[in-house]
Amino acid sequence: DGGITQSPKYLFRKEGQNVTLSCEQNLNHDAMYWYRQDPGQGLRLIYYSQIVNDFQKGDIAEGYSVSREKKESFPLTVTSAQKNPTAFYLCASSHQVGPDSPLHFGNGTRLTVT
């Protein structure tokens, strides 16, 4: 079954620790994305990648980092510099970046930092 797998589902960390969220897809999609979802707000784009070894900042990239060493994988690191990291994080992929490629989403990781 093709899809996007995010792990873990729930993650708890202490303030000051970096944490990495995993995202893997077997859809053979070129483009991958990380979004953050907070209550009462829409999804906000953190980073996206159109191709292996390339990625761009989204609207709220500060305090986050990513890598795209393999087509299938796009891990997101939430660093201690992110001031308000507690949120629901969604990874997505699409065949390509552009108007004709709807996003396919993973089931998300809920991160709680105390």
Next chain:
Amino acid sequence: EDKVVQSPLSLVVHEGDTVTLNCSYEVTNFRSLLWYKQEKKAPTFLFMLTSSGIEKKSGRLSSILDKKELSSILNITATQTGDSAIYLCAVISWGKLQFGAGTQVVVTP
């Protein structure tokens, strides 16, 4: 600044009612508007609208885009409890998706 605004933010209806959700946008370089349904976790794709005035339908759901009014509506007829979800509108501009805050729909039996 680009904006996507959805209304209402939330609503509660009874099974069998019809629901109309609104999405308005102000973006540069508009390409397409998309609707997603989010139940517990992953948003699932409903519709992509690119041309004005052409209704897209899928069962009890339908949607139409009005480029003159910079808006779209999503209709759900004969609602069921399984329609309870957050409905997200997103606009593609400069190759990226910008999402609205979503409308939470609760359908009571």
